[in-house]
Amino acid sequence: MGSVNIEPLDKSFGAVVTGLRLTELTAAEFADLYRAWLEYALLIFPGQHLSDEQQRQFAGRFGSLVEGLEALEISNVLPSGELRSAVDDDTMKIIRGNMQWHQDNTYMPLQAKGAVFSAKVVPAERGDTAFADMRAAYDALDDETRVLVERLAARHSLAHSQRALNEETKGAGSEYMGYGLDVAESPLRPLVKVHPETGRKALAVGRHAYAVEGLGEAEAAKLLERLNDFAVHNEHWVYQHRWHAGDVVVWDNRCLMHRACDWDFGQKRVMLHSRIAGDPVSEAALVR
Numbered sequence: 001m002g003s004v005n006i007e008p009l010d011k012s013f014g015a016v017v018t019g020l021r022l023t024e025l026t027a028a029e030f031a032d033l034y035r036a037w038l039e040y041a042l043l044i045f046p047g048q049h050l051s052d053e054q055q056r057q058f059a060g061r062f063g064s065l066v067e068g069l070e071a072l073e074i075s076n077v078l079p080s081g082e083l084r085s086a087v088d089d090d091t092m093k094i095i096r097g098n099m100q101w102h103q104d105n106t107y108m109p110l111q112a113k114g115a116v117f118s119a120k121v122v123p124a125e126r127g128d129t130a131f132a133d134m135r136a137a138y139d140a141l142d143d144e145t146r147v148l149v150e151r152l153a154a155r156h157s158l159a160h161s162q163r164a165l166n167e168e169t170k171g172a173g174s175e176y177m178g179y180g181l182d183v184a185e186s187p188l189r190p191l192v193k194v195h196p197e198t199g200r201k202a203l204a205v206g207r208h209a210y211a212v213e214g215l216g217e218a219e220a221a222k223l224l225e226r227l228n229d230f231a232v233h234n235e236h237w238v239y240q241h242r243w244h245a246g247d248v249v250v251w252d253n254r255c256l257m258h259r260a261c262d263w264d265f266g267q268k269r270v271m272l273h274s275r276i277a278g279d280p281v282s283e284a285a286l287v288r
């Protein structure tokens with residue numbers, strides 16, 4: 001990658017990468033890129049304009065993809081081209097839910113490893129995606145909180161987090177595929193996640209965490225709210241990406257949280273998401 005430029009963001013994580021075509025990376029070039037991904041956790045590639053198939057192939061180099069989410073359009077546009085109803089469309093309820101901080105698939109037996117995400121159609125303003133560095137949040141915990149969270153684990157549930165926002169989906173019978181809503185037992189995950197490749201620890205909370213083993217309901221809710229707020233209170237740990245059509249990002253879901261940002265639902269926003277599957281050795285839930 002002779003002319004490749006990796007420009008770190010003025011944040012605790014993230015870098016903008018230019019001077020390369022994601023469709024044309026040799027194995028050695030990809031290995032360099034992968035190392036940069038582990039270091040920065042978020043790589044941003046402006047102006048790539050990948051086709052669905054090109055994105056699927058690029059994402060597949062990071063690991064196997066989650067079945068059904070290899071190249072999924074996430075948008076407020078129906079297949080017919082009409083805008084979705086902001087009121088009762090299940091996809092819109094999920095999109096609004098994902099405006100809360102979260103990590104993907106923590107509510108599934110396997111948390112996701114990461115995702116490649118790109119913009120096809122962007123609204124004239126807003127509709128950003130924000131990311132938060134949970135390594136930096138962990139590192140900044142006070143000693144008492146660190147000792148506390150090191151020994152705790154929380155249940156995660158998409159159905160629960162949608163219900164908590166009053167954005168319950170209709171499920172069967174709706175056009176929405178219902179991904180993640182039918183998990184029999186909510187996975188239990190430690191509040192501190194050790195990154196399987198870097199060894200760095202990260203706080204692991206987000207909107208899907210709702211119950212902490214060994215704590216009462218109110219106490220758990222209070223602790224999770226405090227940790228969620230703490231994780232994003234420092235702007236050095238948070239980056240909000242303003243999309244231009246053709247931008248591609250790849251994030252590490254093992255150490256970042258993310259959220260969608262609001263926009264005018266009267267304007268089209270069409271994104272393409274490719275979800276990279278977690279490793280069963282390191283991204284499986286605890287068994288109790």
Ligand SMILES: [Fe+2]
Pocket residue numbers: 098102103104258
């Ligand atoms: Fe997400």
